[in-house]
Amino acid sequence: MENLLEIKNLTVEYHTQGEIVHAVNGLSLNLRQGESLGLVGETGAGKTTTALSILQLVADPPGKIMGGEIFFDGVDLLKTKKSLLRSVRGNKISMIFQDPMTSLNPVYSVGFQIAEVIQLHENCSKEEARRKAEEMLEMVGIPKERYEEYPHQFSGGMKQRVVIAMSVACSPQIILADEPTTALDVTIQAQVLELMNDLKEKLHTSLLLITHDLGVVAQVCDRVAIMYSGEIVEQGTIPEVFDHPAHPYTIGLFGSIPTLSMESTKLTPIEGQMPDPTELPAGCNFSPRCPYARAECHSKKPGVTRIPGEATHELRCFALGWEQPDETLMEVIKRGR
Amino acid sequence: MADNILEVKHLKKYFKTNRGTLHAVDDVNFSIRKGETLGLVGESGCGKSTIGRLILGLHSATSGEILFNGQDICKADAQQMHDLRRQMQIIFQDPFSSLNPRMSISEIIGEPLIIHKMVSSRAELDKRVLELMDVVGLSQRLENSYPHELDGGRRQRVGIARALSLTPQFIMCDEPVSSLDVSIQAQVLNLLKDLQAEFGLTYLFITHDLSVVKYFSDKIAVMYLGQLVETSASDELFRNTLHPYSQALLSAIPEPRAHHKMQRVKLTGELTSPINPEPGCRFAKRCLYAAPYCTGQDPTLQDFGDNHFCACFRAEELRKEAAGIEE
Ligand SMILES: Nc1ncnc2c1ncn2[C@@H]1O[C@H](COP(=O)(O)OP(=O)(O)OP(=O)(O)O)[C@@H](O)[C@H]1O
Ligand SMILES: Nc1ncnc2c1ncn2[C@@H]1O[C@H](COP(=O)(O)OP(=O)(O)O)[C@@H](O)[C@H]1O
Ligand code: SF4
Ligand code: SF4
Ligand SMILES: [Mg+2]
Ligand SMILES: [Mg+2]
Numbered sequence: 001m002e003n004l005l006e007i008k009n010l011t012v013e014y015h016t017q018g019e020i021v022h023a024v025n026g027l028s029l030n031l032r033q034g035e036s037l038g039l040v041g042e043t044g045a046g047k048t049t050t051a052l053s054i055l056q057l058v059a060d061p062p063g064k065i066m067g068g069e070i071f072f073d074g075v076d077l078l079k080t081k082k083s084l085l086r087s088v089r090g091n092k093i094s095m096i097f098q099d100p101m102t103s104l105n106p107v108y109s110v111g112f113q114i115a116e117v118i119q120l121h122e123n124c125s126k127e128e129a130r131r132k133a134e135e136m137l138e139m140v141g142i143p144k145e146r147y148e149e150y151p152h153q154f155s156g157g158m159k160q161r162v163v164i165a166m167s168v169a170c171s172p173q174i175i176l177a178d179e180p181t182t183a184l185d186v187t188i189q190a191q192v193l194e195l196m197n198d199l200k201e202k203l204h205t206s207l208l209l210i211t212h213d214l215g216v217v218a219q220v221c222d223r224v225a226i227m228y229s230g231e232i233v234e235q236g237t238i239p240e241v242f243d244h245p246a247h248p249y250t251i252g253l254f255g256s257i258p259t260l261s262m263e264s265t266k267l268t269p270i271e272g273q274m275p276d277p278t279e280l281p282a283g284c285n286f287s288p289r290c291p292y293a294r295a296e297c298h299s300k301k302p303g304v305t306r307i308p309g310e311a312t313h314e315l316r317c318f319a320l321g322w323e324q325p326d327e328t329l330m331e332v333i334k335r336g337r
Numbered sequence: 338m339a340d341n342i343l344e345v346k347h348l349k350k351y352f353k354t355n356r357g358t359l360h361a362v363d364d365v366n367f368s369i370r371k372g373e374t375l376g377l378v379g380e381s382g383c384g385k386s387t388i389g390r391l392i393l394g395l396h397s398a399t400s401g402e403i404l405f406n407g408q409d410i411c412k413a414d415a416q417q418m419h420d421l422r423r424q425m426q427i428i429f430q431d432p433f434s435s436l437n438p439r440m441s442i443s444e445i446i447g448e449p450l451i452i453h454k455m456v457s458s459r460a461e462l463d464k465r466v467l468e469l470m471d472v473v474g475l476s477q478r479l480e481n482s483y484p485h486e487l488d489g490g491r492r493q494r495v496g497i498a499r500a501l502s503l504t505p506q507f508i509m510c511d512e513p514v515s516s517l518d519v520s521i522q523a524q525v526l527n528l529l530k531d532l533q534a535e536f537g538l539t540y541l542f543i544t545h546d547l548s549v550v551k552y553f554s555d556k557i558a559v560m561y562l563g564q565l566v567e568t569s570a571s572d573e574l575f576r577n578t579l580h581p582y583s584q585a586l587l588s589a590i591p592e593p594r595a596h597h598k599m600q601r602v603k604l605t606g607e608l609t610s611p612i613n614p615e616p617g618c619r620f621a622k623r624c625l626y627a628a629p630y631c632t633g634q635d636p637t638l639q640d641f642g643d644n645h646f647c648a649c650f651r652a653e654e655l656r657k658e659a660a661g662i663e664e
Contacts, residue, residue: 042518042519042520043518155608185380185381185545186380186545186547186586186589186590187380187585187586187589187604188380189589189591190588190589190591190599190601191604193591193599194599194601212518212519213591213593214593215590215591215592215593216591217593218591218592218593218594218595218597219591219592219598219599238595239595239596242593242594242595243595252520253519253520254593255523256519256520256522256523257519257522257523257548257593258523258526258548258549258551258552258553259548259592259593259594260547260548260551260575260587260590260592261592261594262548262551262552266527266530267523267526267527267552268523269520269521269522269523269524269527270520270523271524273488273490273521337594
């Protein structure tokens with residue numbers, strides 16, 4: 001599969017009141033044609049900043065893209081002209097936000113707002129746009145009779161489905177979805193996830209799905225990248241990462257979530273908190289919380305290595321290279337989930 | 338039963354709105370035994386927090402009884418309520434908005450001790466506050482910090498320490514970990530479990546997250562639009578889910594596993610409005626199994642053995658059907 005989007009060494013900072021927030025720190029990530037990739041991390045990990053950088057929507061000030069390249073269709077979006085970027089936004093790459101009202105205008109009917117997008121991108125007649133908008137509404141499970149209704153007459157899940165309809169209306173190549181279901185109830189979330197899965201199959205769109213929910217990723221994505229303090233610490237296919245998580249942070253994350261299939265009566269949380277993004281540790285960003293940290297972890301930054309014997313499973317951690325391996329960690333990785 | 342710390346009987350709370358009467362809690366019955374945890378689950382707006390607020394006397398009930406150690410909260414006067422409050426505490430979802438931003442951590446934790454005159458000297462107060470901070474795993478150096486200086490997990494620990502200060506018997510936890518990151522959620526859930534074991538606490542644990550209740554509760558009550566649709570021991574509920582809504586809710590949870598795609602029970606139709614609801618099963622518009630006789634009158638909780646109750650006209654029939662297919 002070909003890479004549709006290639007992020008290389010992206011570094012983004014926010015400069016506020018004499019402090020520098022290191023939000024994204026040399027992040028590299030690829031998204032292939034037709035694939036869906038989950039970007040998982042806790043609050044402040046830098047997920048939203050990464051997505052906003054792709055479309056250059058990071059607020060400046062205080063945000064600054066300090067370095068890196070983002071190739072889309074062979075063009076570096078970070079160096080491209082404003083006019084080209086505008087045609088990419090919403091046209092070739094569209095974004096879905098956590099709060100559907102970010103994308104909806106309260107004073108226009110939902111149908112009108114979808115039709116407007118279609119008209120803009122396809123240069124078709126009003127009637128044609130309306131007909132297509134009605135189709136889109138039905139596709140996301142909303143009867144077309146509700147075309148004339150306003151956002152406030154819809155529930156959260158319905159509004160999010162309208163936003164999804166708007167974002168696929170112009171048949172984008174990539175959809176960036178930032179926590180699209182976090183604000184929804186589980187039964188409604190399940191409907192929206194199913195819808196996204198269907199659309200993905202029908203339209204072969206690539207999807208970057210940002211979430212903190214490992215369950216959502218397992219249901220929707222082909223691959224997953226785990227983010228911590230502005231870096232990808234582990235990535236691979238869903239079976240690679242979910243069956244045998246190998247980064248101490250990922251292992252801790254899985255130990256922290258109660259699941260329905262869980263038998264144990266005690267969770268095994270990660271001690272401590274995420275490091276302050278204005279004062280990142282000198283060594284591995286996870287070293288202050290890592291139960292396996294050794295001296296070098298506190299002074300040097302680990303690079304990315306491929307796990308031996310696995311096709312795409314990558315890790316940002318020293319532990320697999322140690323001559324004297326940590327027996328406990330090796331045991332945990334081998335046992336898997 | 339004698340060892341029930343809390344009994345809720347035919348509890349109703351209606352709100353008058355300009356579109357009609359909103360049935361937030363509509364004839365709810367349940368009990369919690371001392372030292373146990375009841376998990377109250379349901380989706381947004383179904384009435385969980387309203388039940389919680391009724392129990393704490395923060396709303397007055399439209400009708401019904403709430404017996405705390407046998408005493409009816411709904412009939413308590415101001416002085417009785419003041420005394421009851423000492424026994425019942427609450428931990429809120431949003432640890433930020435629930436803490437006074439102008440008070441230091443030690444003042445927040447110590448305030449209930451002063452209000453209820455539980456300490457006789459400044460030295461005793463300080464000692465007790467530090468003890469409480471230690472119990473919930475807050476470092477002493479944070480004593481003079483303010484809420485905005487703490488992260489969500491620590492703020493929630495402050496809320497827990499405050500709730501524990503009066504050595505209550507009963508704590509209501511309203512979505513206590515929903516606003517926290519997963520790694521911090523686990524720390525707080527473990528802490529709540531440890532405290533329960535240490536102090537013999539009884540919890541009413543309100544949440545929309547079934548995986549959290551499964552981990553946390555002895556008994557579970559599933560709520561839909563103001564009514565309980567199923568109550569049972571926790572493991573029994575997951576083993577033998579009876580109500581169509583509980584089944585749909587369970588099947589909608591995305592499991593964090595590879596090779597385990599969701600087999601979702603599809604829900605169709607629209608949510609019923611809680612305003613002036615027609616008599617009949619509130620779930621009928623979305624239920625796969627809805628029959629004509631599901632509307633007209635409300636289903637009530639029926640005993641299916643082993644303290645497993647379900648309010649569905651077709652539960653027995655559906656259970657037999659399911660068993661038949663498996664045989
Ligand atoms: N003071 C009030 N006046 C009018 N209606 C209210 C009031 N408080 C709650 N309601 C309504 O009662 C119903 C139940 O609300 P409640 O807050 O108990 O839900 P909940 O189950 O706690 O939901 P969530 O999971 O979103 O917290 C909702 O329809 C809500 O809009
Ligand atoms: N506008 C902003 N000004 C200052 N700091 C910001 C701003 N937006 C995000 N940040 C900081 O950047 C880091 C990454 O944030 P974000 O990309 O929103 O993470 P996520 O989406 O993973 O929660 C956090 O430390 C956050 O506080
Ligand atoms: S590099 Fe060291 S500190 Fe970082 S995750 Fe690996 S073992 Fe832990
Ligand atoms: S009573 Fe009828 S509508 Fe309600 S849950 Fe049972 S089968 Fe469904
Ligand atoms: Mg975000
Ligand atoms: Mg609530």
